[in-house]
Amino acid sequence: MTSAQLNLADLSQANIRTLHLSWFAFFLTFMIWFGHAPLKPLIMETFAMTGAQWKALLTLNIALTIPARIVIGILVDKYGPRLIYSALLISSGFLCLAFASAQTFAQLALFRFLLGFVGAGFVIGIRLVGEWFPARQVGLAEGIYGGWGNFGSAAAAFLLPTLALSVFGAEHGWRYATALTGLMAIVYGCFFYWRARNTPKGSTYFKPKKSGGLEVTSRRDFWFYLAMNIPMYLILAVLAWKLSPSGVALLSVSTTYALYLILVVLFIYQVRQIYNVNKDMLAHGGPKHDQYEFKQVAILNWSYFVTFGSELAVVSMLPAFFLETFSGLSLTQAGMLGAAFAFMNLVARPSGGWFSDRFGRRLSLSILLIGLTLGYLAMSQIGAHWPIGLVVLAVTFCSFFVQAGEGAVFAIVPLIKRRMTGQIAGMTGAYGNVGGVTFLTAYTFVSTPTFFMIIAGCGLLVLVLVQFMTEPQGHTSEVDEQGQVQLIEVS
Template sequence: MKTTLSAKATRLNLKDFSSVPMRTFWITSVAFFLCFFAWFGIVPFMPDVVRDLGLTPTQKWNSVILAVSGTVFARLIIGKLCDKYGPRLCYTWLLLLGSIPVILCGLVQTPLQFLICRLFIGFIGASFVITQVHTSLMFASNIVGTANATSAGWGNLGGGANRLGMPLIAAAVVSFGVSELDAWRYSLIIAGIVCFLMGIVYFYFTKDTPEGNFSELKAQGKEIKGKKKDEVGFLEALKDYRVWILFVVYAACFGIELTVYGTMDDYLQNTFSLSRITAGNIVLSFALMNLFARTLGGYFGDKFGKLKGLRGRVLFLVAILLVEGVMLMTFSTITSLVLGIAFLIAFSLSVQMAEGATFSVVPFINKKAIGSISGIVGAGGNVGAFLAAMLLKSKSAVAEQAALAANSGAGEEVAKLAQSEAAAAAVSSGYFIIGILVFVAGITALAIRFSTADEKDAAADYTLTDTNNLNPANA
């Protein structure tokens, strides 16, 4: 999609709710938040689900794997669909159709039905890709990294907000006379209905670009986007080595954030002898850093882009990835709670900044295939989460089994303590290995290059946006 630069927003004016770019920014951020809220909505209720449906530990773990697997598939295809049909229709249908398995999850009666619903609920994780495509089409080069990072960060909050939000919904449901045993079911149904209603809002209150929808522009002769052109764009994205480097990079930041976020509760309890509530609050604060950390990554990506061109964006991405790797490696070796929290905060800040910095580079790889590239890179995050989780699971399982076998003749309390210590040590070594891999991914990102023509185009965009910023009407 090619839009004139003057039509795109050149500032992120959060008080503006009337212009097409800013209205779209707000709506897509809220839609993303609701999708992540629903995607991870079952997490606070898993003990209830296990008890109600009689899930085995294997079935419980498989439900997590299926949710991630569904997202990988959906992210790979949704980007291409955005290039062809526009983000407005794609988001509308994702919300409408994605609400169905969320609602059905509240009606399941068997473990198999639950696993199937978890697979299809994972599809709404593709909302991230559409969010990035839509903001990329709405904002000019000087601010696109900041806009992408802010919308993604605020949307990601949904994955942490459900720890508070879902129990509150359940409490409200119980106050109306619903049994506490069934509260989790009603909570999911409500979350699904809200997603469905958001799909209607998205259809009527957003546009594909500042100039109009894809279908309208095509009818006016301003947009010719035939099937053949779409296929060429997607194939070009697949063949571009830079896309696959960014795939690995996003696996090394967003994928690792998901894995660390999912395993940190137990790690903090086992390593620092914290209560479940205290550990949960620390992890929740980790998620809340998305309010500003991703935005910082996009902001500095834009600033380095202005100073050093597209190469500057890459260099900042490399630097923040190296910091992320070092912070995680250091955190994994710490046994002091105060130092541990300090380095966990530093890791949280750097990993989320790396995510924002990644998508300050993505829009410049190939402007004819922004959707396809966003989809491939976005899928990398979930692949990284899956692989990192499998690494930690395998190391922990072996260590715990060995600890239990070694203490089989001891009392139950002794055996549990040995198991906890073994799990903590295994996860610690796993974090260290992952930190090394993140560091390597950062060095690999140095291989991302741009042509002289691409650099000149980006520089020209900055010149034009600087001129447009002198006119408030263009903001």
């Protein structure tokens, strides 16, 4: 890592300041997004919740993030990361305060659902960091952004139970601890708007020609793009089913069917938007200098499905799994043990980005997926007879490859098409949430060892797909506001 760190040290103070501004914004969004998980017993006691209601809350927490990442990707490409990140932080802070003040389970569930939008914050920083760092260092920079920001979930697991029990008191402590994270987000959202800038001085912020969907460059890619949208709607339908009388009975039968209908209408609307964005290309073809392979986006989507998707699922269930598996663990100890999975983000995600910068995009991602597969196979063997030290070793080994894989994925995302980086990041990030919901849904039907083995099998399938990915080569072109074609270095 030394040479890469020296390269970052050669950058200007403004580049480094932007990186720090970005990762801390992401850090706060993850503290808010996962802040309820380590407070499970306290929240359940306050509302006399059943296990089914808690599972519903976990489902609601990630439901809105899937469409939110698509929407945020479009907005950040159009309006810039400075405005959109600030608005997201401030609005999420107020929602966090509302969640902490909830008096009924219905209110708690509503605000947890709305807080799923905060999970889209990650997309914004991908575009911002991509604007500020050169291609030869963007993998490491994006890895630092993602890794240090992702650590927000681990920080929540470490800090919030301690604050709730030791500082604020058991009865309402979880409310004050949760509200504190919301206040921090509001204050930092204002600070971010004051200090952040979309691009370095003198650089052009390229925007999509049209909003509403990705611009693709061939008819085959148009149909491929439409097909890749289907899994996102299917998993939203699965979420509705999980909340229906067939699942946790949070929704009525009529409401569930209404949601199915809404999803169909939204899909038709999105198809129309994608067609409007690409109709000129479908009629006349696109300019040769502007072409890229949508296949790259699709493979990155599935790679993030198995890397971040598995992390999202495992972080959600791991503290409770350890609490149930190892007798004698306290709530704080189980939270800290579970946080070991997310803790590796500080090192692993930057390492994955650095590997990608140094050794090649496809090779690095392939090796890391092999490690992910082996890691989950090891975790499938964890049982009550394991010594705690060996459990921590297995968890950290697995999490290193999972999160390094995430870093390798987003080392590639900013190199495909600059003006659509937000949308590509949004779709890739959404697939991470699709993976999270898919794996959590599988978890409700199978044992924990089988759950980990399913993820390992998915890792092998994605490894095969990655072999068909074309690495970004040479330069990509963009058209500035004066209509001039500019070449941007991507390798």
